[in-house]
Amino acid sequence: MSQPIIQMKSIEKHFGAVIALAGVSVDIYPGECHCLLGDNGAGKSTFIKTMSGVHKPTKGEILFEGQPMNFAVPRDAMNAGIATVHQHLAMIPLMSVSRNFFMGNEPVKKIAGIPFFDHEYANEVTMAEMRKMGINLRGPDQAVGTLSGGERQTVAIARAVHFGAKVLILDEPTSALGVRQTSNVLATIDKVRKQGIAVVFITHNVRHALAVGDRFTVLNRGSTYGTATRGDVTPEELQDLMAGGQELATLEGSLGGTV
């Protein structure tokens, strides 16, 4: 394989007394879909936040395209081509869809040398990107607060896909989506991966992970069980790893294998 685009080396993150990450190492390659799996509170969101410049790791090193990277603010990561859909979406309900879509990345048009927000362009792109994801908006000026949970999630994903030039990080992007929108998202992941973009995909759904994942890293209580390549693990093994234990096996029996 080629050079990894992001190398995370023994990343540790402490929040006061809480050790959220206790030394996690993962390499992300261009053109792969890297699934991050793990139980609630395992540290997945914290891990990707160190990647997208939201948190500074307490210890450890991050290399971006071979160079040590020091993203002080999310903006730096964004400028480097890393776009993130956070679990809590980072959308502002009071603002319109297109204002949200371009938040922090506003397109400008110079009139008499003064840069103005190019609303026309922003509205057009927003509508087009949303249509691609299978959502029809009333208009680009509709407030995000009037959208359903899944529609909001779709806006966040469309935004990240639009801006993720090199790396696309998705933190549980399908948790609120309907069947059609979910398959849209999975298809989009597949599409951008083929364009050579690295995708980091967090999910609690083994089937979604298996549908698009090339490699799987399982986190458990702040450390990693290691990374498995597609074909090396069975869905059952993966599910056991994700749950971090055996009790699931008994549960699964009583639920008729629906988990």
Next chain:
Amino acid sequence: MSTSTPSAAGDERIKERSRLRNALVRPELGGICGTVLVFTFFLLTAADSGMFSPTGFLNWGTVSAQFAIIAVGACLLMIAGEFDLSVGSMIGFAGMSIAILGVTFGLPIWLAIVITFVLCTLIGGLSGYIVVKTGLPSFIVTLAFLFILRGFTIFLPQLIERKTIIGGISDAAEGDWLAPLFGGKVLNGLFVWLGDAGLIETFSRGSRQGQPVVDGVPMLVIWALLLIIFGHILLTRTRFGNWIFAAGGDAEAARNSGVPVDRVKILMFMFTAFCATVFATCQVMEFGSAGADRGLLKEFEAIIAVVIGGALLTGGYGSVIGAALGALIFGVVQQGLFFAGVESSLFRVFLGVILLMAVILNTYIRRLITGEK
């Protein structure tokens, strides 16, 4: 089978909305209705009192402009998610600073004005910095500055001059190049022409015989208009405007999306202080003196104008045009009751009623627009 995906143009779940409705459902609606209501009221009750003569116009126009200058700053700051309760004290402080520097220390007035602007904007920046770095509510931090600044405004002139009012600014400002930018009047020629053409009244006797009763538009009004236009364009037409909305809507989400939230908030505190200083400078130039009690309660008047204008107290939503209408309502009601010969204490009653009605209407509109619960 024809399970066509609905096109954006014709989604059957989206009701056609009339143009009128779209035009009405906007943050300024409360302010617009209030303005119409107030003007109708005074046209009916005070039309023959001279309220709508050129001098009358100038009278309430100037008062409204005063409110508007501080409302623009308060509006942008409120949309960015913060309050500034020190606006009134800042007005007193800035005026006193100009007087002490220009009169007591004898600096040229332009230098006194420039130093005061720099000083006050930095103080605004400092309160913003404290709010952003400590995470304390701006309500508390600026309340502290309300007392600190007012305290200095009373203490310093007593220490230096043994009085609480410093006069003599008009003399000191004589021939200054910067002072007329705040205390002067423009368009004098236009009014003379209007007077000669018989379109507005002229003095019929006295030393100013033949001159128009209104001899120009005060710079205060020009400042208000410039600040309103600047604020409106900044908010709605620039990327910084988007950051203001984002910072007030949800600071955490904005940060995660790469918006420099802290910088935006600090700059808005500085802008609010700048507006307060403009107000103070105009006032000092008009009165020719600075007093320790100037600007009292102005912070609330600014906030009320902003809220009448449709802004959300918790940030992330609002309109500069709305705030300007709020200021207009304020000015017209305050001066209009005087023209109508109504007891001035009723000003408060009337204002309270308007405030309540505008805010109820605004809340309803905002829910329609934003889907807020």
